[in-house]
Amino acid sequence: MSFSVSEDRAKLLAEPTELDQPFWDGLAEGKLRIQHCSIDTCGNYQYPFETFCFRCGSDDIGWDDTSGEGEIHTFVTVHQRYHAAFADILPYNVSVIELDEGTRIVSNVINIDTDDVKIGMRVKVAPQPAGDGRYALFFEKA
Numbered sequence: 001m002s003f004s005v006s007e008d009r010a011k012l013l014a015e016p017t018e019l020d021q022p023f024w025d026g027l028a029e030g031k032l033r034i035q036h037c038s039i040d041t042c043g044n045y046q047y048p049f050e051t052f053c054f055r056c057g058s059d060d061i062g063w064d065d066t067s068g069e070g071e072i073h074t075f076v077t078v079h080q081r082y083h084a085a086f087a088d089i090l091p092y093n094v095s096v097i098e099l100d101e102g103t104r105i106v107s108n109v110i111n112i113d114t115d116d117v118k119i120g121m122r123v124k125v126a127p128q129p130a131g132d133g134r135y136a137l138f139f140e141k142a
Helices: 021-028 084-089
Strands: 033-037 061-065 069-078 092-099 104-107 122-125 139-141
Touching: 021 033, 021 061
Parallel strands: none
Antiparallel strands: 033 061, 069 092, 069 122, 092 104, 122 139
């Protein structure tokens, strides 16, 4: 089973901004790059992205490549077509991935039957090309 980002789904991707450009650049390099608080006593990794640390409030935020690995914290299997762009991949999962760095991120686990997706399953980042040099964030079984 092989997954690809359709042209219709690619149109739904957010446009990169000055704030989140490092995230998109990381995906294009096959990496999951997220914000990291530079304060030694904090060190919080965070998603979604912001101009300050969610934990300590510092504006000393940098970007780090993560391990790209984590585990499924929870998920739901979608059977209903809520948008025409997703009709060809039903059913699919929407998963909350807890990264090894501690933060959680919502994505899909691809290249797996939806019945095989399990809480606690180890996953790794698997960015997929979405046209025009852009990549979308997905995970696959580790």
